[in-house]
Amino acid sequence: MYRLPRCLVSLFTLSFALVATGIAAGPAAAEGPARIVDVRPLGGRQFEVVVHSGAMxxxxxxxxxxxxxGAPALYLLNAVDGGEDGGPWMRRTDVAEFFADRPVNVIVPMGGRASYYxxxxxxxxxxxxxKWxxxxxxxxxxxxxxxFGMTGRNAVAGLSMSATSALNLAIHAPGLYQAVGAYSGCPRTSDPAARAIVYSQLALFGANATNMWGDPGHPAWLEHDPMLxxxxxxxxxxxxxxxxxAPGPHEVLNSRGIxxxxxxxxxRVLVGGTMESIVSNCTGPLAAALAARQIPATVHFHPGTHAWAYWQDDLHRSWPVFAGALGV
Structure with a gap:
């Protein structure tokens, strides 16, 4: 039986509101400072690393x-499910293959569902x-x-919910990231319509956005609006x-994910298309505002929907931008 997709539920909710080579260590303790507690080889250059967060x-x-x-780092943030439901970057895209011979550490944190990181x-x-x-x-x-002998030069990229997160991480940690990618995001949080989107996204997972940034009048909403x-x-x-x-090259039966x-x-056509049209109305003003302030940005608008196939394309297209900033 066909189950109603989560993105369809999300759209209905949104419309109602508006209209994630070392020696393995032992198991993690229950508390204490941040530390690496386990490193598990997965084959080739891939590892699973478990890190205890003191903050969380x-x-x-x-x-x-x-x-x-001697290589820099690229952090890839998962979508609103934190990589837990539909899967993380590694299952949804060719990220492992694409970076198999590139001189960069690629890090995908698992978890963080509905957290905005x-x-x-x-x-x-x-x-x-x-406390992401x-x-x-x-x-x-x-x-x-x-x-792992990383160089201290970093890039971060996110998609959908985490596109806003990637921008905010760079804004709040000046100098940490040399490059940022924001794919299909809606980087407004402080006006009533934008807050409604945020509340609706978190509500899908049973969470309350008031616990994130306070009541709608709390200054944290302004501080986490990249547009400001x-x-x-x-x-x-x-x-x-x-x-x-609009339907693009990945709206075909043999496309990955279909x-x-x-x-x-x-x-994908009906729900993903509607969602991406909303996103386009956010990304356009962001690009225009950057241009008005003479802040350089590589911007790519394309036919297509709110789908991982396009975010894989975005990762490929944005890599030269990241590589130049990272010095590789």
């Missing part, structure tokens, strides 16, 4: 593609404690740099992209 007091699992010491002002009854910004910008990089802090991105290499919602299923194709 829990282990976080990472997928790592490690070329050897930010520091929440309060624990959530459903999601628990979210602290983990990603302060706890994790020095641990990976020391253990674009000058803090000056000097960072930027790549932005979105589809226009796999010959006509119902999946219909879902």
């Amino acid at each position: 007091d829990k282990p976080v699992t990472l997928w790592l593609s490690h070329p050897g010491s 930010t520091d929440w002002i309060a624990d959530d009854p459903v999601l628990g404690r979210n 910004e602290t983990f990603l910008t302060r706890e994790l990089p020095p641990l990976l740099d020391a253990r 802090h674009l000058d803090r991105l000056r000097g960072t290499a930027l790549y932005l992209s979105s589809g226009n919602g 796999d010959g299923d006509p119902l999946r194709l219909a879902d």
